[in-house]
Amino acid sequence: MTSFVSxxxxxxxxxxxxxSAATRDRFDVYRNNVAVxxxxxxxxxxxxxxxxxxxxxxxxxxxxxLRCHLPGDPRLxxxxxxxxxxxxxxAPAKDLPYLPDIARLEQALRESYHAADAVPLDPAxxxxxxxxxxxxxxxxxxxxxxLRRSKWPIHSICKARGDTTLKPQMTAETVxxxxxxxxxxMTLIAPKNAGLVDALYRxxxxxxxxxxxxxxxxxxxxxxxxxQGAVTILDRKANE
Amino acid sequence: xxxxxxxxxxxxxxxxxxxxxxQDLLDDPGPVAWLEIHAENYMGDGGxxxxxxxxxxxxxxxxxxxxxxxxxxENPLDRDHLARLKHLCTWLxxxxxxxxxxxxxxxxxxxxxxxxxxxxxxxxxRVASHIDQVQETLGRRMLLENPSSYLSFxxxxxxxxxxxxxxxxxxxxxxxxxxxxxxxxxxxxxxxxQAYIDAFPTDSxxxxxxxxxxxxxxxxxxxxxxxxxxxxxxxxxxxxxxxLTQTGPAPLLIEWDTDVPPFAVLRNxxxxxxxxxxx
Numbered sequence: 001m002t003s004f005v006s007x008x009x010x011x012x013x014x015x016x017x018x019x020s021a022a023t024r025d026r027f028d029v030y031r032n033n034v035a036v037x038x039x040x041x042x043x044x045x046x047x048x049x050x051x052x053x054x055x056x057x058x059x060x061x062x063x064x065x066l067r068c069h070l071p072g073d074p075r076l077x078x079x080x081x082x083x084x085x086x087x088x089x090x091a092p093a094k095d096l097p098y099l100p101d102i103a104r105l106e107q108a109l110r111e112s113y114h115a116a117d118a119v120p121l122d123p124a125x126x127x128x129x130x131x132x133x134x135x136x137x138x139x140x141x142x143x144x145x146x147l148r149r150s151k152w153p154i155h156s157i158c159k160a161r162g163d164t165t166l167k168p169q170m171t172a173e174t175v176x177x178x179x180x181x182x183x184x185x186m187t188l189i190a191p192k193n194a195g196l197v198d199a200l201y202r203x204x205x206x207x208x209x210x211x212x213x214x215x216x217x218x219x220x221x222x223x224x225x226x227x228q229g230a231v232t233i234l235d236r237k238a239n240e
Numbered sequence: 241x242x243x244x245x246x247x248x249x250x251x252x253x254x255x256x257x258x259x260x261x262x263q264d265l266l267d268d269p270g271p272v273a274w275l276e277i278h279a280e281n282y283m284g285d286g287g288x289x290x291x292x293x294x295x296x297x298x299x300x301x302x303x304x305x306x307x308x309x310x311x312x313x314e315n316p317l318d319r320d321h322l323a324r325l326k327h328l329c330t331w332l333x334x335x336x337x338x339x340x341x342x343x344x345x346x347x348x349x350x351x352x353x354x355x356x357x358x359x360x361x362x363x364x365x366r367v368a369s370h371i372d373q374v375q376e377t378l379g380r381r382m383l384l385e386n387p388s389s390y391l392s393f394x395x396x397x398x399x400x401x402x403x404x405x406x407x408x409x410x411x412x413x414x415x416x417x418x419x420x421x422x423x424x425x426x427x428x429x430x431x432x433x434q435a436y437i438d439a440f441p442t443d444s445x446x447x448x449x450x451x452x453x454x455x456x457x458x459x460x461x462x463x464x465x466x467x468x469x470x471x472x473x474x475x476x477x478x479x480x481x482x483x484l485t486q487t488g489p490a491p492l493l494i495e496w497d498t499d500v501p502p503f504a505v506l507r508n509x510x511x512x513x514x515x516x517x518x519x
Contacts, residue, residue, distance in 0.1 A: 001314045004355070005346045018358065023391035026428065029465065030390065033353040041352065070349025073321055074280045074308020114284030117291070143285065182288035 008034050009067050038066040038079070045080040046106050049087075049099060051161050061090065077114055081107065098152035105154050105175060105186075108146035112177050112184040115144035120180075120229035126222070129234075135207025138235040139200050144179035145230045147201045155188040174198070178228040187228055193221050200225070203235075246380065249274050249301050249335045249447060249491035253513035255506045256305075256495045262292050264503035266299070271510045274301040274335070276493050280308050282332075283324045293332065303336040303447065303493070304329060308350060311370045311384070312357040313343035322377050329378050336447060336491075338383035338416045339374070341367070341404065358393035359403040364410075371411040383446045385416035388453075388466035389425040400425075401439040408444045415441065417487070418449035419480045420472065420495075424464040433479050442487045450480060450513065451495035469498035471509060480516055489517055 004016045008031055015027035039062040043050055050058040065086055071079040084103040093099050120142065129137065148154065155175045156168035174194035176187045189197050196216035199209035210218045225231050252273035257265075265272065275296060282289055296302065306325060309317060329337055342354035357363050374382055384407060386400060398406070404415060417440060426433035452470035456463040472480075472494065484490070494509040 001343065001346050005348060005351070008351065008355075009348075018393050018395050020392045020394050023429070026390040026463070029463070030353060030355060034351050037352045070351065072349060073318065074344065074350050074352075075283050075324075076280065076352065077284060114287050114289070116285035117287065144287070179287070182291065 007031075035063060035066065038071070039063065041071075041076045041079050042066070042083070045110060046083060046103055048106055048158050048161055049083075049103050052096060052099065052102065052157070053093065057092070061093070064090070077110065083107070098150070098154065098157060101148070101150040101152050101154050102157060105148050105150075105158060105177075108148050108177050109184045109186075112144040112146055112179050113182075115142075115179065118142040118144070118232045121226060121231040121233060123226045125234060126226065133236065135210075136205050136236065138203050138205050139225065139231045140233045140235050141201060141230055142179070142232045144177075144184065145201075146177040147174065147198060148177070149174045149194060149198060155186060158186065176224070176228065176230060178230045180229045185228065187224060189224070190220075192216055193224075196221050197225070247301070247335050249303055251489035251491055251517065253510040253517070254301075254303065254491060254493045255510055256493065256497065257296065258496075258500050259288070259292060260500065261503045261506070262296075265296065269300070270507045271514045272300075272507065274303065274491065276303040276305050276495075279304050279306040279325055279328055282328055297332055301335040302332060303338065303491070304332065304334040306337070306339040307354070308344055308352075309339050309374070310343045310345040310350075311339050311374070312341055312355075312363070312367055313345055313370075314366070315346065317370055317373055318345065322374065325374075326377055329380070336383060337378060337380060338385055338447065340385045340387060341400075341407075342387050354387055356387060356389060356391065356393070358395040359398040359400060360395055361397070364398070364403060364406055368407055368410040371407060371413050375411065375413065381412060381414055383414040383416040385418055385449065386421055386440075387425070388418070388421040388428075390428050390463070392429060399439065401436060401441070405441040405444075408441055413444075414446035415444045416447045416449060417442075417445045417483065417490075418451070419483050420449065420451045420453055420476050421466060422483075423473075423476050423479055424453050424466050427462050427464045430461065434482055437479070437483050437486055440486070442483075445487045445490055447491045447493060448480070448483065448487070449493050449495055450476060450509075451497075467498060468495045470496075471505075472512075477512070477516065480513075481519065484516065484519075492517060 007013050007016055015024045042062045069082045084100040087093055087100040087103055151172045153168040153171055153173045155173045160166035174189040176189055177184050193216045196209055196213040250273050253271050254274035255272050257275040257277050282293055340354050344351050422433050422436050450472045451468045454465045454467040492513045
């Protein structure tokens with residue numbers, strides 16, 4: 001089977017010798033099925049990357065990617081985790097330096113879609129805390145919540161989806177991904193609040209995070225996080 | 241170990257479930273009496289796929305059809321994947337579990353295609369032990385599906401039907417007879433589809449698959465591709481009628497996986513299957 005796999009992944013190489021002479025040409029059907037089906041899985045996973053580079057480029061790139069990175073197991077929803085790192089070093093894409101971060105954002109959207117369900121935090125629970133308790137509390141984020149920060153305008157590029165008439169300004173952007181129902185939603189975080197959201201996402205208590213990010217507006221940030229259902233529970237272990 | 245008391249699929253038409261048909265199925269499934277899902281699409285932690293499946297489970301008999309276990313592979317079965325299948329079958333309690341006589345995983349990873357294997361004593365022993373392992377792990381009898389073939393191996397010493405028959409007697413597994421695959425393989429390997437059905441161990445059939453195929457116009461000799469991208473072809477319906485005279489009534493599935501049409505089209509295919517069953 002090792003020779004079968006090797007022949008599958010190397011177009012132009014000889015089919016495995018065990019195949020009956022009359023049917024040797026038919027080996028190409030399997031070659032084609034493997035390449036086409038895995039390319040389609042990547043197209044499903046990275047629609048924005050695809051729209052940015054165009055269909056022909058994406059297919060050629062997928063052909064190179066899949067020969068370096070086959071799926072680790074049959075769950076195709078997970079296929080493509082190596083894509084951002086692959087794009088970092090894929091020379092033909094070097095003119096689109098934001099591409100790896102776009103792939104990271106799409107990967108996060110996909111993870112969010114399949115993440116475990118969770119009940120969002122009732123804002124009343126936060127309101128019920130004394131100010132002292134509130135500052136020592138950390139937020140536990142829902143399994144479907146993701147945060148992606150980039151030095152590129154990943155949110156604007158993603159929203160434009162390859163529409164070349166829209167020219168995103170080349171500024172850093174931070175995107176919060178939440179899943180209020182079953183569809184992941186992207187929220188652009190204002191630059192002044194990005195550091196605070198990041199600190200909270202990493203589990204810092206509210207007080208500590210707010211004091212290291214005086215530029216940010218804590219009540220705005222809590223409004224966004226709770227409004228989007230990004231948080232499930234409060235962690236007050238530090239307090240007990 | 242094998243379950244005789246478990247509920248089984250009805251001898252009626254079913255369709256392969258696609259998420260875009262979810263609401264149609266809840267509103268009015270018409271002749272669609274049961275659903276088949278691809279196991280690997282329901283191995284996430286949550287979200288819409290599992291939510292839809294929980295709701296469908298409450299209303300339809302369900303068949304779990306694995307596409308990635310690589311039962312025909314040279315390597316030991318992936319225990320993690322088997323554990324995921326067990327988890328799915330435990331909470332879902334499907335009426336049926338089936339997989340393919342094929343392989344898809346080797347040392348370098350998962351190839352996402354149903355790849356062929358030679359039929360001989362060595363592969364028979366290996367596949368039988370894999371089926372034993374699946375049935376023991378899942379605590380249920382499984383069905384094994386005949387593949388669509390594009391080529392043959394010099395090292396095969398058994399016909400496909402002999403191979404399948406021997407597997408059923410060694411493991412007690414049942415068979416999923418894909419009539420479209422029989423038609424495709426017969427065209428590609430220049431054999432007679434009815435002769436294949438005649439030689440098939442029809443007593444073991446627990447489910448029948450029907451799907452569309454494509455013809456590669458550029459190829460001589462004739463080459464049919466198992467695409468699941470169009471309606472079931474007329475000669476495949478004819479072969480189904482012949483098959484049903486051998487098997488008797490069986491759960492009949494319409495598969496459509498690529499360029500999936502509106503539900504109404506699948507409903508019509510299911511209605512045609514229902515007619516074939518009652519003819």
